[in-house]
Amino acid sequence: MSNNCKSRKHGRKRLIERFSLFIWLIIFVFIILLVSIVIAGAAWQFVMTLGFLQPFGPGHDSINSLLFILLFSLLVGTSLAAIGGRFLLRPLRQMTEATKEIAAGNFNVHVEVKGTRELERLAASFNEMAGELNNIETLRTDFVSNISHEFKTPLTSIKGFVMLMSKKDLPDEQRAEYQSIIISEIERLSRLSSNVLLLTKLEATGYTTPQSEYALDEQIRRSVILFESQLQKKQLKTVIELEEANISANEEMLRHLWINIFENAVKHSPEGGTIEVRLKAAPENVIVSITDQGKGMDEHVKRRIFEKFYQGDRSRAAEGNGLGLALVKKILELENGTIEVESQPDKGACFTVTLPFTQHPIK
Secondary structure, eight states: OHHHHHHHHHHHHHHHHHHHHHHHHHHHHHHHHHHHHHHHHHHHHHHHHHTSSOOSSSSHHHHHHHHHHHHHHHHHHHHHHHHHHHHHTHHHHHHHHHHHHHHTTOOOOOOOOOSSHHHHHHHHHHHHHHHHHHHHHHHHHHHHHHHHHHHHHHHHHHHHHHHHHTOTTOOHHHHHHHHHHHHHHHHHHHHHHHHHHHHHHHHHHSOSSOOEEEEHHHHHHHHHHTTHHHHHHTTOEEEEEEOOOEEEEOHHHHHHHHHHHHHHHHHHSOTTOEEEEEEEEOSSEEEEEEEEOSOOOOHHHHHHTTSTTOOSOGGGGGGOOSOHHHHHHHHHHHTTOEEEEEEOTTSOEEEEEEEEOSSOOOO
16 A cells, blocks of 8 residues: 555656646747747837838738738747757766766766756766776676785795795705695685675575575574684684574575574684584574674774775784675675674674574474
């Protein structure tokens, strides 16, 4: 009912705008006609004063006078219409020139918002489009620059250690250490490639697989198990409290989401720290929180952590690529979910994900 009312109001508004434009067009034509007749009459009076024409009456002079007035009115009216039309169409010509600039790759263009309401709306929409295209171009340039840097760093590292391993007198312990570093860099490249491909696919096409109903708590539990070796290496303890709940969502995409958030918690947790994972089922949604005891972040970092390639802690840049949380944000947009971050410097961070679901907790 609400949508129908909005549609009717929008229809009436459009009708009023079109009627107003029609009235202005009639007024414009009437003014041109009136001015043309007045000027033609004044010119006829002037010519008659000079004796070239006679006042209206029987005979050829009356016909000549009438033809003179008609032709002069036509000439004046056409001239006024051309001048007025040129003035009225100036915003459209400006937009045409601006469109050519955009077609040539220059997105930093702006047209003046002037004229009738329709022209003002068109100009405002054009400026908004140009601004968005300019932002996209900036993001694309930054993306290419960042992705080139992220690929170049591990490749350079791999090349250097391979050259060191080519030495015949290299001790076995150092060779094993170099092999471990190379494997780590290769895994980093693999994660970077996977995240870039998945993020690009999501931004271009949305879902890659259909939604299905599954046990969310079991998915989160399996995602945590994947980090068993990292947890043991850093002697991290985990507190896992998961209520049983079914959710209708894209299972593959959410698996990437939990892995990226938990990986972020492991990366920033100090040795011997604790990571808490909790799931609560509410009447209309499920709430998942993942808390670490890392260095935390200030307000500036919190505002930017979901940007592509942004890494608040540059000392850990080698452990990630700045795409994990950007991927998390995109997946949640597609799943109609939200994410909130609570953090303070030296007090850890808590990521809270809220997702809608179709069933109540499993009994």
